[in-house]
Amino acid sequence: MLSRVADSIYWLGRYLERAENYARFIDVNYNLMLDLPPGMDEQWEPLIAVTGDLENYKNRYTQSDRKNAIYFLAFDEENPNSLLSSITRARENARVVRENLTKETWEKLNEVYLQAKQGYKAKIWKMDDPRGFFIHIKYSIQLLYGIADNSVARTEGWYFNKLGHYLERADKTSRVLDVKYHILLPSPEEVGSPLDYLHWMALLKSVSGFNTYRRAYGKIVPNGVVEFLMLDKYFPRSIFFCLTEAEECLYKISGYSGKGYSNSTEKLMGKLRSRLEYADVNEIIKDGLHEYIDELQAKINDISNSVHDNFFLIKDNFIQQQTIEE
Amino acid sequence: MLFSTYQSGGNYDEMFTTEGECRDHYVAFKTALENIPKKKLYRLQHSTDKAQMAMGMTFNVYHDQEGLEKILHLDIVPRIISGSEWKKLEIGLEQRICALNLFLQDIYNDRKILKDGIVPKELILSSKDYLEPLVGFTPPKSIWCHITGTDLVRDQKGNFYVLEDNLRCPSGVSYLLESREIVKRAFPELFNKLGVRPVSDYPIKLLNMLQSLTGKERPTVGLLTPGVYNSAYFEHSYLAQQMGVELVTGADLLVQDKKVYMQTTKNLQQVDVLYRRVDDTFLDPLTFNPASMLGVPGLFDAYKAGNIALANAPGTGVADDKAVYSYVPQIIKYYLDQDPILENVPTYLCEQQDHRQYVLDNIHDLVVKETNAAGGYGMLIGPKSTKQDHARFRDLIKNNPRNYIAQPTLSLSTVPTISDENIEPRHVDLRPYILYGDKIEVLPGALTRVALVKGSLVVNSSQGGGSKDTWVLYD
Numbered sequence: 001m002l003s004r005v006a007d008s009i010y011w012l013g014r015y016l017e018r019a020e021n022y023a024r025f026i027d028v029n030y031n032l033m034l035d036l037p038p039g040m041d042e043q044w045e046p047l048i049a050v051t052g053d054l055e056n057y058k059n060r061y062t063q064s065d066r067k068n069a070i071y072f073l074a075f076d077e078e079n080p081n082s083l084l085s086s087i088t089r090a091r092e093n094a095r096v097v098r099e100n101l102t103k104e105t106w107e108k109l110n111e112v113y114l115q116a117k118q119g120y121k122a123k124i125w126k127m128d129d130p131r132g133f134f135i136h137i138k139y140s141i142q143l144l145y146g147i148a149d150n151s152v153a154r155t156e157g158w159y160f161n162k163l164g165h166y167l168e169r170a171d172k173t174s175r176v177l178d179v180k181y182h183i184l185l186p187s188p189e190e191v192g193s194p195l196d197y198l199h200w201m202a203l204l205k206s207v208s209g210f211n212t213y214r215r216a217y218g219k220i221v222p223n224g225v226v227e228f229l230m231l232d233k234y235f236p237r238s239i240f241f242c243l244t245e246a247e248e249c250l251y252k253i254s255g256y257s258g259k260g261y262s263n264s265t266e267k268l269m270g271k272l273r274s275r276l277e278y279a280d281v282n283e284i285i286k287d288g289l290h291e292y293i294d295e296l297q298a299k300i301n302d303i304s305n306s307v308h309d310n311f312f313l314i315k316d317n318f319i320q321q322q323t324i325e326e
Numbered sequence: 327m328l329f330s331t332y333q334s335g336g337n338y339d340e341m342f343t344t345e346g347e348c349r350d351h352y353v354a355f356k357t358a359l360e361n362i363p364k365k366k367l368y369r370l371q372h373s374t375d376k377a378q379m380a381m382g383m384t385f386n387v388y389h390d391q392e393g394l395e396k397i398l399h400l401d402i403v404p405r406i407i408s409g410s411e412w413k414k415l416e417i418g419l420e421q422r423i424c425a426l427n428l429f430l431q432d433i434y435n436d437r438k439i440l441k442d443g444i445v446p447k448e449l450i451l452s453s454k455d456y457l458e459p460l461v462g463f464t465p466p467k468s469i470w471c472h473i474t475g476t477d478l479v480r481d482q483k484g485n486f487y488v489l490e491d492n493l494r495c496p497s498g499v500s501y502l503l504e505s506r507e508i509v510k511r512a513f514p515e516l517f518n519k520l521g522v523r524p525v526s527d528y529p530i531k532l533l534n535m536l537q538s539l540t541g542k543e544r545p546t547v548g549l550l551t552p553g554v555y556n557s558a559y560f561e562h563s564y565l566a567q568q569m570g571v572e573l574v575t576g577a578d579l580l581v582q583d584k585k586v587y588m589q590t591t592k593n594l595q596q597v598d599v600l601y602r603r604v605d606d607t608f609l610d611p612l613t614f615n616p617a618s619m620l621g622v623p624g625l626f627d628a629y630k631a632g633n634i635a636l637a638n639a640p641g642t643g644v645a646d647d648k649a650v651y652s653y654v655p656q657i658i659k660y661y662l663d664q665d666p667i668l669e670n671v672p673t674y675l676c677e678q679q680d681h682r683q684y685v686l687d688n689i690h691d692l693v694v695k696e697t698n699a700a701g702g703y704g705m706l707i708g709p710k711s712t713k714q715d716h717a718r719f720r721d722l723i724k725n726n727p728r729n730y731i732a733q734p735t736l737s738l739s740t741v742p743t744i745s746d747e748n749i750e751p752r753h754v755d756l757r758p759y760i761l762y763g764d765k766i767e768v769l770p771g772a773l774t775r776v777a778l779v780k781g782s783l784v785v786n787s788s789q790g791g792g793s794k795d796t797w798v799l800y801d
Contacts, residue, residue, distance in 0.1 A: 001591050002572060002574065002588055002589065002590055002591075003589050003590060003591055004575070004577070004589075005572075006591045016632065080694050092554075095382070095554060095559075095563070096554050096562040097570070097573075098382075098564075098567055098573075099549075099563050099564075099566035099567035099572070099573040100567075101567070103567070106382065107382070110379075110380055110381070110382045113380065157589065162593075184327055190570055209484075246620070248528050251679055281586055311591045312591075
């Protein structure tokens with residue numbers, strides 16, 4: 001597979017996953033705000049904080065109200081990670097490698113893009129209840145996954161796409177978990193209060209994990225939620241699960257047996273995965289969840305950069321050839 | 327009734343005679359169309375626009391902003407061509423491509439036709455599309471023009487004329503193929519009933535042709551595109567997808583030991599055939615335009631060494647120079663000893679003193695074209711232009727006569743077309759596609775381009791034209 005194509009397919013995977021996550025975050029946060037006790041201000045800033053774009057937001061907006069937040073997260077063209085930006089980039093990457101996609105995948109993705117633009121035209125952020133739009137986008141993207149699942153051959157391209165998909169998802173789940181750090185409780189005594197529970201429930205719901213968690217853990221306790229979202233071996237959005245899948249993709253790409261590593265990306269990935277594999281949730285919380293998550297995100301970034309260097313970068317001898325006798 | 331107010335206005339109409347009679351091969355379609363309520367017809371047209379958007383069937387320069395991606399408007403009323411009429415076109419086109427190919431082989435090698443004075447030597451050697459590095463070269467199987475899209479028009483009497491031969495990188499076949507899919511949705515029941523010949527095997531034929539250019543069992547084929555910002559990028563990616571071949575840019579390729587490789591995630595993989603959609607002089611900065619970033623350094627050496635096949639061969643452009651075009655009837659006669667089956671539009675070469683004088687005197691009646699421009703640029707339509715335009719073109723011609731030809735203004739034929747409120751005649755041309763590999767094959771269908779503005783003769787997509795599906799019937 002061409003390096004350039006692999007690069008685009010990888011980012012196609014990441015951007016789509018990002019867009020879908022944003023759609024579900026906004027939907028869940030909106031629901032959460034409806035459950036707040038009367039008189040409490042809606043909290044949208046934590047949601048922006050977890051995307052990592054709070055600084056960009058604060059530079060340009062004075063208020064963190066619902067309209068501004070939804071506009072920024074969903075449609076703002078100057079936010080490179082907004083839902084519309086992500087979908088546009090996903091589609092642009094798809095357009096560049098369209099010959100590698102099935103007709104169905106391309107057309108569905110193009111439709112999602114047109115839907116998202118339609119939302120922009122319809123000024124969804126000004127609506128009293130914008131949830132329908134975000135649910136629609138979320139399902140459209142999941143339909144796209146379904147189509148791909150049943151029609152795309154499991155060759156290199158598939159695994160590059162999945163690799164991007166799982167790395168992005170690991171990152172986003174870690175950010176969801178981190179939201180709890182940013183959400184303000186009115187007072188420290190509120191820990192363990194109904195409001196606190198509402199928050200934890202919202203987190204679980206934002207990764208479609210509420211029912212699964214209930215079955216596995218029953219009671220909603222912070223340690224349980226952290227363990228579930230971070231270390232669970234079976235839940236497809238837990239960080240550990242995503243990293244295991246991403247590691248598997250790397251082995252499929254290199255054709256390696258999966259014992260040890262065959263390139264530097266596999267080494268970084270193996271280290272991080274095994275670290276989580278043997279981690280203990282109580283120790284993580286004791287040492288500071290937020291700090292742990294920060295470090296985790298940095299390592300996921302390192303892995304992504306390493307993927308770029310190992311597979312997408314034009315090789316040195318190639319550049320020499322290209323610039324001969326200029 | 328749908329057609330009760332239809333007035334063909336003295337032009338040859340593809341559907342109706344001047345007496346208002348429906349032509350035989352259109353009768354079944356007319357009946358079917360009249361059974362569709364007008365409202366539904368407009369709904370079908372509307373959903374066609376939407377389908378084109380959803381399919382990403384867009385053209386034009388793309389800058390990651392909305393508005394710059396446009397669809398080539400597809401009018402759902404097809405243009406229908408009877409089997410017998412098509413047969414004549416088919417053999418005429420085969421004859422033409424065959425002769426042009428022999429011509430190309432000759433002028434880059436023995437130059438017999440120049441020595442015999444049939445075509446003026448200076449005309450060829452002065453053409454900027456005559457590529458010196460190809461002198462003495464013979465491409466695989468002696469085929470130069472593998473893919474041709476020839477533009478034809480019908481005059482007032484209904485005779486077909488060749489308007490130009492596009493031998494370089496003719497565009498539009500993807501629109502033809504995708505339009506057919508869309509129109510099949512609009513009129514699903516008609517295709518069997520009328521006996522419309524299918525076109526969907528074109529990508530298979532294209533791939534077969536490309537693969538036939540090497541001796542390898544399973545050659546690696548790539549489609550070389552200038553990239554995502556090229557106006558025909560949709561077509562490039564579409565054809566690569568349909569053929570299942572790699573879509574490559576110059577940056578994906580490199581040449582080592584006169585062999586062409588593409589950079590993959592694992593290693594370098596050799597490429598055997600390139601369907602290149604990059605212009606000749608951008609193919610290889612070492613041989614041609616040194617500033618070009620689109621091509622591959624060393625590609626031309628690999629080509630001359632026989633390690634890569636290129637379609638179309640570099641250098642074919644000289645044969646679709648509009649001045650050379652005027653000699654095609656003589657070219658056919660010279661190589662095949664046959665009379666041309668398809669006629670040329672009479673053409674005045676401004677380079678020739680007597681022709682030039684005629685053009686300068688009659689510019690208000692003529693269409694003036696640059697000899698190597700395309701896309702409807704650099705032309706003057708005499709009867710539709712101002713006196714200032716005429717004067718400007720007179721100066722242009724006097725300053726560089728070699729660069730201009732002129733032709734009488736033809737009244738192109740019309741086809742019923744959906745306008746804002748009604749079905750009205752609009753002018754069309756016809757672009758069939760011809761493949762030349764082990765044999766010459768004409769795709770039984772064509773891109774019909776339609777001038778959407780009432781009375782306009784300009785059908786180019788870049789000038790506001792649209793398209794129609796072209797139905798070639800079995801008989």
